[in-house]
Amino acid sequence: MRIFDFPDFPNPLRVRIALAEKNLGSLIDFVFVDLPGAEHKQEPFLAINPEGTVPVLELDDGTYISECTAIIEYLDHLEGKPTLTGTTPKQRAMIHMMQKRAERELLYAVGHYFHYGTPGPGPILMPYKRPEWEARTEWAGFERDRAMEAMRYFNDVLAKQPFVAGHEFSMADITVWSGLYFARVAKLEIPTELTALMAWHIEMSQRPSVVSPA
Ligand SMILES: N[C@@H](CCC(=O)N[C@@H](CS)C(=O)NCC(=O)O)C(=O)O
Numbered sequence: 001m002r003i004f005d006f007p008d009f010p011n012p013l014r015v016r017i018a019l020a021e022k023n024l025g026s027l028i029d030f031v032f033v034d035l036p037g038a039e040h041k042q043e044p045f046l047a048i049n050p051e052g053t054v055p056v057l058e059l060d061d062g063t064y065i066s067e068c069t070a071i072i073e074y075l076d077h078l079e080g081k082p083t084l085t086g087t088t089p090k091q092r093a094m095i096h097m098m099q100k101r102a103e104r105e106l107l108y109a110v111g112h113y114f115h116y117g118t119p120g121p122g123p124i125l126m127p128y129k130r131p132e133w134e135a136r137t138e139w140a141g142f143e144r145d146r147a148m149e150a151m152r153y154f155n156d157v158l159a160k161q162p163f164v165a166g167h168e169f170s171m172a173d174i175t176v177w178s179g180l181y182f183a184r185v186a187k188l189e190i191p192t193e194l195t196a197l198m199a200w201h202i203e204m205s206q207r208p209s210v211v212s213p214a
Helices: 010-022 068-077 089-117 123-128 131-135 138-160 171-185 195-205
Strands: 002-005 029-032 056-058 064-066
Touching (some): 056 068, 068 089, 138 195
16 A cells, blocks of 8 residues: 655644554655645546545555544544444544644644644645735634634643543544644644643554654
8 A cells, every 4th residue: 555645734643643543654655745846636646546635545446535533533444443443333423523623623623723823834825825814814813713712622622531532542632632633744733721632642652653654
């Protein structure tokens, strides 16, 4: 299998943490995609993912899978022992619900702020930004506020339970971690009064898959 990505960017990191959790890194060849050079916004990359984003997993039969959730779901089930996406119907539903909240309210909100409220990844990608957003950069401020609100939400969640979707580590924790990782890049720090989120963040930062992603 191959994964097209750009190391250390937040979405590729989600999959690399999942690979380390599953100890599957040795099955993967990584293909570097030049994001700052806009390689992902042109053919031939667009043929494998029309969204023009990384990561993309290529199976040995030539199937391309994009979307971190889909890739992680695939990897989690590869050996028939899912540990990141739940086993019971309730666990699976809770994990998907919480990871979706983390993705939309934290990770993507930070991403919008980063791309439209800061210089972002550089000038070559400017032509690929949404023109209506450039005209209304105050939207970036709304996205920043949304991300900070999401931090408060996850702080409340983690005050009541050890992990984002309940009592076990899951794909939802990986999404929150990547959201906070991206937030730091965008210079949005966790407010110190969010003690439950801070404690969870410290614990996560010591997790082997986070210390050494694939
Ligand atoms: N929905 C996608 C989002 C992937 C994504 O936005 N990846 C970023 C890298 S962290 C990217 O490729 N950004 C390039 C761009 O938007 O120009 C997923 O879950 O995989």
